[in-house]
Amino acid sequence: MSNRTLPAAAYDRLTAAVARDTGQRRTAALWIHAAGLVRHAHDHGLLPLSSPPPGPDGLRKALEVLASCHPALAPFTDPAVLPVWSQPLGAAAWSGIEQFWAAHPGLEDGHRVDGYALGDAYQLLSEEARKGRALCQTPPWIARLLLRLSLEPAMEEWGPDNTLMIDPACGTGHIVLAAFHMARVPPVRGRQKGSAGREDQAVERALRTVTGVDLDPYAAALTAYRLLASSAAALRTRLDRVPASWPVSVAAADSLQDLDQPLLRAGAYHACVANPPYITPKDAIVRDRVRAAYPQVASGKYSLALPFTALMLEHLAAPGGFVAQLTANSFMKREFGRRYVEEFLPRFDTRWIIDTSGVYIPGHGTPTCILAHRARRPVGDTITVIRGNRGEPRVPEDPARGFVWRAIEAAVDGRLARERFEAGLRAHVAQLDNRA
Ligand SMILES: C[S@@+](CC[C@H](N)C(=O)[O-])C[C@H]1O[C@@H](n2cnc3c(N)ncnc32)[C@H](O)[C@@H]1O
Known part of the structure; x- marks a missing residue:
């Protein structure tokens, strides 16, 4: 399924809801995106994991596994890159994130693995990247x-x-x-x-x-x-x-x-x-x-x-x-x-x-x-x-x-x-x- 089926407002609503838990839109956007990324890797059979462990701690565990796959993936365990390592997340916010991505399996057009939809999702989620650094896919x-x-x-x-x-x-x-x-x-x-x-x-x-x-x-x-x-x-x-x-x-x-x-x-x-x-x-x-x-x-x-x-x-x-x-x-x-x-x-x-x-x-x-x-x-x-x-x-x-x-x-x-x-x-x- 492609993100063409997801209006930008859906990303915005989710970011606003998660930000009520994290206190910041930036950290909310990154929690949401990291969960989508792990789901992408899992749905395409790219991770050495049969299924990602549940909950926010499960996401951290899966990110550790992802980061251990190749030296270039190490930044995913760096708190300066990804605040999931320093920012807790409540159960209700996590369940909103899970439901969101569950409605969009594979995060892709057709069966493409190269992550175009993941890139577009980051732009839609991160107002900071859009407005502060002019990210525009x-x-x-x-x-x-x-x-x-x-x-x-x-x-x-x-x-x-x-x-x-x-x-x-x-x-x-x-x-x-x-x-x-x-x-x-x-x-x-x-x-x-x-x-x-x-x-x-x-x-x-x-x-x-x-x-x-x-x-x-x-x-x-x-x-x-x-x-x-x-x-x-x-x-x-x-x-x-x-x-x-x-x-x-x-x-x-x-x-x-x-x-x-x-x-x-x-x-x-x-x-x-x-x-x-x-x-x-x-x-x-x-x-x-x-x-x-x-x-x-x-x-x-x-x-x-x-x-x-x-x-x-x-x-x-x-x-x-x-x-x-x-x-x-x-x-x-x-x-x-x-x-x-x-x-x-x-x-x-x-x-x-x-x-x-x-x-x-x-x-x-x-x-x-x-x-x-x-x-x-x-x-x-x-x-x-x-x-x-x-x-x-x-x-x-x-x-x-x-x-x-x-x-x-x-x-x-x-x-x-x-x-x-x-x-x-x-x-x-x-x-x-x-x-x-
Ligand atoms: C128009 S976007 C490029 C989008 C990219 N081609 C893509 O499809 O994902 C411009 C990018 O420039 C980056 N940027 C802004 N200032 C920069 C700088 N001084 N050094 C490196 N990148 C910078 C932003 O973070 C943003 O990702």
């Missing part, structure tokens, strides 16, 4: 397009076994999970440089390829869980049987400021992909620190999305690396974007500018665009621009099938096909020239 259909413009050409250029990808604002991991799937089964063209092999090798390669970092330690832990759940599912096994030596590169850190975090090392990534936060930092100290660290883009009441672009293009990307982002288009209209548009972006090889302001993206009230660059000086004189004519006539039943989004996908497909044809033609002519 990136739908998988958007993530796939971002990756076609970044990870896919990167795998083609560097080979699937050598390509590294990062999302430095990974949230609960929607983009990282889509990248994991792409790296596990690379598109045919990317497969040319040696990638065939057994499923365990494919899963290990996919884990080695992807990295996620987020300010929110629970969201980061959830991303790690989703990567391991997807790995275990692909191998038809349990979490504790995914080799502990396989890396799960996910960390909780401030990507803009904690550049000592090893996952944020300079020049390491062939693909950087993000749906960065669009908010202006509310805390004046943070606002000034970020402004001081990114003077080239952060001026006036800047949106955090701009320093994230600088982070990806100037710090994280390998020379020539592909950088793609879904971002707010406010920089095109407001004074804070002037320096970014006139001085910063022209230093890089802009590949795509796609107006997505007419696309219906659930939860995203802000008009958006997709930007795709390569981390190098501009090459050639062509930038592919997809301009919007109008928005959706009505809220589409399935946002991935909305008129505007389908038109964008068709335009991208057409352009990529043409680029491939032209590249093939050039290679053929070069071959003929060499023979002559």
Whole structure:
């Protein structure tokens, strides 16, 4: 069952009810989500437990078992990440949580194990993550397009076994999970440089390829869980049987400021992909620190999305690396974007500018665009621009099938096909020239 059947108000009501017990919405949201996570792991046969023990203490026991399955799951026993270790919960609140999740077995669309619904549930439950850190899930259909413009050409250029990808604002991991799937089964063209092999090798390669970092330690832990759940599912096994030596590169850190975090090392990534936060930092100290660290883009009441672009293009990307982002288009209209548009972006090889302001993206009230660059000086004189004519006539039943989004996908497909044809033609002519 998917959370499409659960209105946002149902999550809100439950959080409010549990918060009457815990005293805080934040702790209530985390109690509820942790219970959903354990149920997810259990329902998909991922835990070495026949059934989770009952009650709040049972949840703690199950979390201990979960955390012992892989080193990357250790944060689930850290009270700083998950307050269930320090915050008691009464029987009535627990029974409300149990009833809620019991009505939604498997927490998934169909039989998917990769936890999209778990990620969406966290956004719906945690007002703190939504309002304080701008958590807003990136739908998988958007993530796939971002990756076609970044990870896919990167795998083609560097080979699937050598390509590294990062999302430095990974949230609960929607983009990282889509990248994991792409790296596990690379598109045919990317497969040319040696990638065939057994499923365990494919899963290990996919884990080695992807990295996620987020300010929110629970969201980061959830991303790690989703990567391991997807790995275990692909191998038809349990979490504790995914080799502990396989890396799960996910960390909780401030990507803009904690550049000592090893996952944020300079020049390491062939693909950087993000749906960065669009908010202006509310805390004046943070606002000034970020402004001081990114003077080239952060001026006036800047949106955090701009320093994230600088982070990806100037710090994280390998020379020539592909950088793609879904971002707010406010920089095109407001004074804070002037320096970014006139001085910063022209230093890089802009590949795509796609107006997505007419696309219906659930939860995203802000008009958006997709930007795709390569981390190098501009090459050639062509930038592919997809301009919007109008928005959706009505809220589409399935946002991935909305008129505007389908038109964008068709335009991208057409352009990529043409680029491939032209590249093939050039290679053929070069071959003929060499023979002559
Ligand atoms: C739009 S959401 C990204 C959602 C993500 N793509 C997903 O689908 O789950 C923006 C994310 O940026 C994170 N964030 C905000 N400031 C950050 C910072 N300085 N460093 C790292 N992450 C940050 C928030 O916690 C939030 O998860």
